[in-house]
Amino acid sequence: MDKFLIKLPKPKDGQPSSSSNQPFVSSQVAPEVQRHTNSFPLSNMDNMLDFKSLEADPKDRMPISSYGPNIRDAVRRYYIQKKPCQPVDHIFPKTKFGEKMRQFRPTWFKRRSQWLEYSIKADAAFCLCCYLFKNELESRGNAGDSFTRDGFRCWNKALERFKKHVGKINSIHHKCFNRMQDLKNQRQLIQSSFDKQSEKARSDYRMRLNASIDVARFLLTLGFPFRGHDESEGSQYKGAFLELLKWYGDRSFDVGRVILGNAPQNDMMICPTIQKDIVEACAKETTKAIIEDLDGDYFGILVDESKDVSHKEQMALILRYVNKSGMVIERFLGIVHVNDTSSQSLKKAIYSLLLDHSLCTSKIRGQGYDGVSNMQGEINGLKSLILQDTSSAYSIHCFSHQLQLALVGLSKKNSDVDNFFYVLTNILNTIGASFKRRDSLRQHQEDKLEELLKFGEVHTGQGLNQERGLQRPGDTRWGSHFKTLDNFLILFSSIVNVLKDMKRDCPYHLDRFAAKNLLSKIHEFEFVFMLHLMFKVLLLTNELNKVLQKKDQDIVNAMGLLDLSKKRLQMMREDEWDSMMDEVSLFCGKHGISIPKMNEDYSNGKSKRKRSNISYLHHFRVEVFYAVIDLALQELNNRFDVVTSDLLLGMASLSPVDSFANFHKDRIMKLAEYYPSEFGDKELRELNFQLDNFIVYAQKCDSKFLNLKGIKDLAKVMIETKLDQTWSLVYLLVKLTLIIPVATASVERAFSSMKYIKNDLRNRMDEDLLNGCLVCYIERSIF
Structure with missing residues (x-):
């Protein structure tokens, strides 16, 4: 502590303690430290002030006079460092003045770059220096509230009013501007002190x-x-x-x-403060590289919220855009603590985070969320709130989440599937609840592998015969059900042996009874049949599930893979009953499970006297095999109903697969009409001509357009051949198609990183340090 504090002299007898009438005295920070860590010298009040609570939009800011006298300079320094709010890429709304439509012009920022600000929320202009210092000069004159509190928006007289606001050399504006420059140049004092070293x-x-x-x-x-x-x-x-x-x-x-x-x-x-400053600087440089790569272009957002280890609700934001090379990029922008998860609060947090990085919300062209009501609600959901501000920010429910919900719906609607997963979960919980049983499972697995190696049934080699474990499938963990069933099939004999050991050696009667019941269930033909059936159903959608985890996956390719999964399920229903029965019978014979005679009457096990009028063959083929596959197809069709929309049909028409076999000009023109900000009447006419020339060139004049696998490949080829400049509107439409997110896998990966960074032993991290660490760790390829 002696390194960081100045020891105060001990008070003499009869004198009051210095701590009772003097403020806390910290060690003087070395000038060279100040030079490299801050643009301005920081006071203790700076450290106490929560800069995250300061609003970026000029309309939402609190008056400087409402802050305490001791922290006003800290607030002023923050806004000076942040520079005026000047959203150059914003699409400024038009207002009618007389007979003409007028709007704010970003060119006005050039000659007034140090003080002119624009509020997106109020569609009004403000003055930064007058906002910061006018409260100290109001007694000496009246400058009005147009540029400080209410905002100025008479665009038909803008230049005249700007000139009047600035005034002569002794005006209120000039005095405020000079005070801002004086506070800004305090760093020179530190610099001169440093130069003396x-x-x-x-x-x-x-x-x-x-x-x-x-x-x-x-x-x-x-x-x-x-x-x-x-x-x-x-x-x-x-x-x-x-x-x-x-x-x-x-x-x-x-x-x-x-x-x-x-x-x-x-x-x-x-010290922790300097470490935090270094982390913040690293995160800012990393984010700066991402923003420069975006280069003010259109982008999509992927958003989700989750609780960290301290049970604080965190919202993660991912940017999805097409870079200058035509590649689809998804980058982590940051994580924000939200006090509540209402759609209004999430929208405010998103807009604040985007504004902190000078990103305009009017550039959003895609949204990606899961299926929670506060995200997908048609009236007050986050999707709808952003659509009200930006009509072309289209949202599609995360495909991976819909795929998982289809399985959950299948389990809830079919009693056979529900009973199967209930028994499966009980087996996994029973074995996984004890370290001794897990070790026993591992030992049985090793003994079986050694026996198979001895008889030459398996071979050794790198990557072969890896140890497998059992994990309970999660409702929202994509692919967890398929992995669980795959491991269960491989470890079936080891699981049976562990349950037998438990039935024989467990000291508790209830545990022995549970093991006995599970053993009887696992040796039933119906359980084995459902195990193989659900494994095959999940196998057919597993490839789609894995593809959806890729960052550069486009929506047209995802819809194609979804259609392929549906066709494979239909083929399985029509042609693969006999082959599956052969696999089940072989498995039962290998593990000593009795197979019922298929022509006998089916018994549901409840009463031997009351036998049904259907055979085992009818039950397993019609009531289970056909019913499960039909229900799976029904769930997929219900979940992915967006396939019929004009938006998706137009995107599919842009696909270059099989030499643009799906090219449909009318559907593409219909797609362009969904983006009125980019395609007005003039642009639509020009796009019509460009499409005619482009399709002839791509199909007959350039071999590079042959054998392309998707729209993302089309974007890359157009950049490589510089055809994005020749047919700029066609490339713009391709880019807008790629921006729409398919799955929120990147957000889930961000939360996995959050749990790794902020774990049980590091649960006291503050929000700024957590965000800085996450940005650098997740985007370490840039960092």
């Missing part, structure tokens, strides 16, 4: 700073903790950061001398 002190500081940044980059890339189990800002634990600094110093004598042996007493390179 010796060259050796500056060199040593840079060496300490570089070492700290290198260590921070290493920890961020791997997602490792900085200070062990306590990541709160007030933590005194040094942890991995200090140990790595020592290791860093051991590799170089000069670095070690500067870092550990010759650091000044007020050096703060290892």
Whole structure:
């Protein structure tokens, strides 16, 4: 603590303690530290102020006078550093003045770049310097509230009013502007103090700073903790950061001398505040690279919320866009803590995060969510609220989530499927609840593998015969049901042996009774039949499920794979009954399970006297096999009803598969009409001509357009051949098609990273540190 605090002299007898009448005195931060960490010197009040609560839109800001006197300069410094709110790429709305439609022009920012602001919410212009300092000068004159509180929006007289607002050299605006410049130039005082330091002190500081940044980059890339189990800002634990600094110093004598042996007493390179500043700087540079790659173009958003280990609701935001090379990119923009998950709160958090990175909401052209009502609600859902602001921000329910819901619906509507998963879940819970039973399962698996190797039934090799485990399938974990059934089939004999051991050796009567019941269930032909049937049904949709996890998957290809899955299910219903019965019979013979005679009357096991009038063959073929497949097809058709919409038909018509076999000009023109901001009457006429020339060229003049597998390949080829400039409207339509998200797998991966970064031992991380660590860890290829 002596390194960070100045010791105060002890009070003499009879004098009051200094702590009772003096403010807390912290150590003076080294000037060189201030130079490299902040543009302005930070006070204790700066550290206490929550900058995240400060509004970016000028209309929503609180008056400067409403802040306490001790923190007003901190607020002013924040807004000066942030620079005026100037959304250049925003589509400014038009207002009728007289007989003409007028709007704000972004060219007005050029000559007034240091003070002119625009509010998207109010469609009005504001003055930054007058907002910051006019409250101190109001007694000396009256500047009005047009550019500070109410906003100015008389666009027919804009230039005249701008000039009048600025006024002469002694106007209120000029005085506010000069005060803003004075506060902004306070850094020069720090710079002059730093220049007085010796060259050796500056060199040593840079060496300490570089070492700290290198260590921070290493920890961020791997997602490792900085200070062990306590990541709160007030933590005194040094942890991995200090140990790595020592290791860093051991590799170089000069670095070690500067870092550990010759650091000044007020050096703060290892304190939590500086570590947090380094993380924030790394995250900002990473996000800056993403925004530069987007380059003000159209984008889609993928949003979901989940609770972290501290039970705080976090909202993750992913950007989906097409870069300059024609590649579909999904990038993690950030994570935000939301107090409630209402659609209004989520919309406000999304808009705030986009505005923090100078992204205009009018550029949104796609939305991707799961099926929760606050997201997909037709009236007050997040999807509908954003559509009200941006009519072309089309949303499609996450395909992977719909695929999982189709399985859940199948389980709820068919009693045989529901009973099968109930028994399966009980078996998994019974074995997984005990470490001893898990070890027994692993041992049985090893013994069986050794026996198979001995008789030459399996072969050794890299990647072969990997150890398998049992996990309970999750309702929202994509592909978990298929993986569970696959492992269950492989480990069937080991599972039977574990249940037999449990039935024989378990000391508790209830456990022995449960094992006995599960053994009887698992040896029934009906259970084995359902095991194979559901495995085959899930197998046919598993490829679609895996494809939907790819970041660059386009919606047309996903719809094609969905159609393929439906056709495979129909083929299974018509042609694969005999082959499946052969597999089930072979499995039963291998594991000693009795097979009923198919021509006998079916017995449901409830009463031997009351036998049904149907045979086993009719029951398993009609009431189970056909019924399950028909219900699976019905669920897929109900969940994916968007296939009939004009939007999807138009996108499918752009597909280059089989030399543009699905090309349909009328449907493509109908698709363009869904984007009125990009395709007005003039653009539609030009698109009509461009489509005629483009399809002839692509089919007959250039071999590069042959054998393309999807729209994403079409975008890449158009960029490579520079045809995106020749037929710019065709490429724009292709790009808008690719922006619409297919699945929210990227958001789920972000939450998996969040659980890795903020775990049980690091649950005291604040929101800013968590966001910085996540940005650098998830986008480490850019970082």
